[in-house]
Amino acid sequence: FSVAGLKLTEVRIPKYVVKDSPAQxxxxxxxxxxxxYSVKWYKDGNEFYRYVPRDMPPAQPFLLPGVIVDLHNSSDATVTLRNVNLQSTGRFRCEVSGEAPSFQTVTEHGDMIVVFLPDQGSPKISGGRPRYQVGDYVKVNCTSGRSKPAVELSWQVNGEPADKQKLRKYNTIVEGRDGLETSVLGLQFRVEQRHFRNGDMKLKCIAELSSLYWRSNEESVEGDRPQKAPALESRETAYASNSRADPVQAGSTAPPSSTPPAPLLLLVVSLAVVGAVATLAQGIAQDIDVFKIPMDRTATGGMAKGDPEARELLAGREEEKRSARPGKSEAQLGKITLSAR
Structure with a gap:
């Protein structure tokens, strides 16, 4: 704005200033x-600095919340503020007036925002999985740290900006005495084969605030590919080869043999032999009893060897043996009788 004679050539007010830093x-x-005549500065309509060349000293500050003037670094054309805070945010106006008699006045303003940078470093990605298959749905959120004002969030998939249709915007969360703000931006889409590059898919969230702040966070997820059939068969074959069965016989479709196992057959034969030996031993023992009868009688003095009574007794016992052991042959019985005699 200008009038004839006096004019403002430029008013420079920084748009963003980081909290606790100086502002010029x-x-x-x-x-x-x-x-x-004078240069005056106002914040939101309230004067906080005045420069009058005729006054001593010419520069004079006024108390105002959020505004601390650094007089050592201030003049008619420049005002320096120290340690700006969130209350320093507002509209600043410069007013220049000429001397009498015209007292021409020109003015111009600009807005300054004090920035509280995110207090938690890079943005956080949540809701993701380590692996995805084609057809799965990606549903992730990006959350910034608390700041003032809220940072701008954006998503990239494999280094390319995500389609706006896939973005999910949420209301800014405001908390604390200073009204710090948290931004949240969601990303949702169905996984396609083109999303995987060399088997990986990269999801990147970017948080920025003018030229003062830029941070990003990236997650790399793998494509969960199904196993190929040959590889699966190979593992199964390896597992079978570790068993006690012959791999060739294991793969055969022929029915199992009906021949009993060798240990069982050997057991049956052994039992048969033991049974036969026991029967033979029993017969021999009974034969020995036949001999003992006359000898016992002789030993006790009851009958002599050639006694008819003894022969008759032996003949009766022989008859009993024949009826008790039908399996004995006549030749065997004859041998027994002959021996007894």
């Missing part, structure tokens, strides 16, 4: 032959 405000003017 500039008001450049051209008197065009006029004498300078």
């Amino acid at each position: 405000l500039e008001c450049l003017y051209d008197l065009d032959g006029e004498a300078l």
Whole structure:
């Protein structure tokens, strides 16, 4: 804005300033032959700095919440603010007035925002899985740290900006005495084969605030590919080869043999032999009893060897043996009788 003679050439007010840092405000003017009466600065309509060349000292600050003037680094064209805070945010206006008799006045303003950078570093990605298959749905959220104002969030898939249709915007979360803000941006889409590059899919969230802040976080997820059939068969074959069965016989489709196992057959034969030996031993023992009868009788003095009574007794016992052992042959019985005699 300008009038004849006096004019403002430029007003420089930084748009963003990081909290606790200094801010420099500039008001450049051209008197065009006029004498300078004053330069005044206002924040949201309240004067906080005045420069009058005729006054001593010419620079004078005024108390205002959120505004601390650094007089050592301030002049008619520049005002420096120290340690700005969130209350320093507002509209700043410069007003330049000429000397009498015209007292021409020109003014210009600009907005300054004090930035509280995110207090938790890079943005956080949540809801993701380590692996995805084609057809699965990706549903992830990106959350920034608390800041003032809220940061701008964006998504990239494999280095390319995500389609706006896949973004899910949520309301900004405001908390605390200073009204710090948390931004949340969701990303949802169905996985396709084109999303995998060399078997991986990269999801990247970017948080930025003008030129003062830029952070990103990236997650790389793998494609969960199904196993190929040959590989599966190979593992099964390896497992079978570790068993006690012959791999060739294991793969055969012929029915199992009906021949009893060798250990069982050997057991049956052994039992048969033992049974036969026991029967033979029993017969021999009974034969020995036949011999003992006359000998016992002789030993006790009851009958002599050639006694008819003894022969008759032996003949009766022989008859009993024949009826008790039908399996004995006549030749065997004859041998027994002959021996007894």
